[in-house]
Amino acid sequence: MVNTSVELCGITLDNPVIPASGTFGYGKEFAEIYDINILGTFSFKGTTGEERFGNPTPRIAETPGGMLNAVGLQNPGVEHVIDTVLPDMKSYFHKKVMANVSGFSVDEYVRVSSLLGKEEQVGWIELNISCPNVHGGGMSFGTNERSAREVTKAVKSATDKPVIVKLSPNVTDICSIAKACEKGGADGISLINTLMGMRIDIRRKKPVLANVTGGYSGSGVFPVALRMVYQVFEAVDIPIVGMGGVSSAEDVIEMMLAGATAVEVGAANLIDPYASKKIVDGLPPAMEKYGITTLKDIIGGAH
Amino acid sequence: MKNTTFEILTNAPLAKDVYRMTLSGDTDGVVPGQFVDIQIDGGYLRRPISVCDAEGRVLTLIYKTVGKGTEEMASYKAGKRLDLLTSLGNGYDLFASGDHPLLIGGGVGVPPLYMLAKELIKQGKDVGVILGFNTSCEIFYEEEFASLGARVAITTVDGSRGTKGFVTDALGLFDYTFVYACGPKPMLKAVCDKITTGGQFSLEERMGCGFGACMGCSVKTANGFKRLCKDGPVLNKEEILW
Incomplete structure (x- = not known):
C-alpha cells in the first residue's frame, strides 16, 4: 500500500495532483464526467476585480508538443465568482479549492485576494503575477524582483490564507524572483506559467493569434519547467508547486524529485478531459514500479 | 460529452478538397448541430468537426482540408481507430422551426444541416434547403438532401450551377417560417440582414x-x-x- 498524500502550506492533500488554472474552468465540465473529488485540489480560472472578456479571437494555436493560448484572463469578476460560482461549486467539489488571482494593480490583487480569502471553500490563494497575455498587469509584476516582493507583501497582509505566488518563466533569473516573493512573505511558489511564443500562418502571412503572442504550454515545455523547479528548490525554503507540460504520473514523480511538493496539470486537461484522473489513478502503480512507498519522501530527492 | 473510440468505415473525397468519413461507434445522444473533437496523429489539440449525420452506430463527418490536421485525417484508411469526444455543443433547437423551416448552408457549413433536415422531416416539417458554393465542382450533398424529401436550391458564385450569386439570392424561392444557417460569417451576416423570421446560426x-x-x-x-x-x-x- 503506497501513500500519495502531501502537505501543501498546512493543508493535507490526498495526492499532489492539481489541475492548473485556466485549463479546468471551475471544474464543472469535468465533474460531469468524473468525480473531481479524487483530485488533490484544483486551481480555478484566474479571477480579477471586474469581469473580463480577454483578448480578441483567434486566441488558440497549435504548436509542436503543445499549444499557444492568448485568452487574456477571461473571467466573470470576483463578485460573480463569490456570489454564483463558489456556491454552485459546493455541490460537486467538497475539498478546499485553490483560488487563482490576477490583477492590473497592487490594489486589485489585494482586493480580489482579500475577498476570495474570506471564502471558507478557498484553501490557498495562487497569486498569478505571470500572465503573459495581458498588458499593464499580470506578468509585469512577476518580471521584477521589487514589484514581485511588494505585491506579495501587500496580498499577504490582506488575507490569512496561504499565498502561493505563480511565477513566469519569461525572466532572466527565476530564482531571484522566487527569493523576492519569499522575502515578501509568500507561503509557496508555483511555476511555471506559460512561455511566451508565437506562430505565423504562412497562408495569410500574418500571426495566427489576434494578440500576436501567446503562452506556450503542453508536453514540450516539461524539461524547461522541470529545470526551473529544480533551480528554485535550491533557492527558497518554501514549498513549490511544479507545473509545465505534466502529462503522466511519471511526470509528477519527476517534478517531485526536482523539488515540487505538489504538481499542477495544465494543457493535458484540454486534449484529454480525463487526463488528471488518469494521472491520479496512475500514481500508485507508478510508485510501486519505482519503489516509492511514501510520495512526500521523494520531494527534492534528485538534489 | 462522451469520450469513445470509433473505427473508420470509409474515408473518400466528396468534392474539391472536401472529404466524407464514416465511422462506427457509440453515437448515442448526438443531436443535429453538435460536433465531435478528434485526436489525430502528430497533433496536440483535437480537431473539432461538425456532425453531418449519426444513424445507429454510424457517424458521418464531412470536412475540408484546410491545414495539417485535416490533411492528416484525409490520409486515414478504413479500419483505423480514432479517439473522439462526442455530443459537444448545444445543437439546433428543432422546436423553433415552424412548419416550413429553411436551411441555408455555405461550403463546409452544409454538413451539419443534413442531420437537421432529416430530423425536421421526421417531425413532418416541409423543409427547404439552400446550398451555396463558389463553383459547380465544389457542390456536394444535393441529392442526399433531395432524397430526404427536402426541396433543394443550389447557388454558385460563378453561376456554373443553380442560381448565380450567393445563398441570399435564392431566398425568394421559398416561403419559410424559420431559418437555420451554417457557413462563413459574411454569409451568415448577409442571411441575417435579409430574413424577416427568427433564425439559429452556427x-x-x-x-x-x-x-x-x-x-x-x-x-x-x-x-x-x-x-x-x-x-x-x-x-x-x-x-x-x-
Missing part, C-alpha cells in the same frame, strides 16, 4: 478543448460572453453581435 471559432474549459473560443453576444464550444456553436440570430 458559428465557428478556433477552439482549444472543445468542451468549455479553456475559454479559447469565446464570443461576445447580446446575452453576455459565450463559449462557442459549450454554449454554442448555435446561437439565436438576435443574440449575435456582428
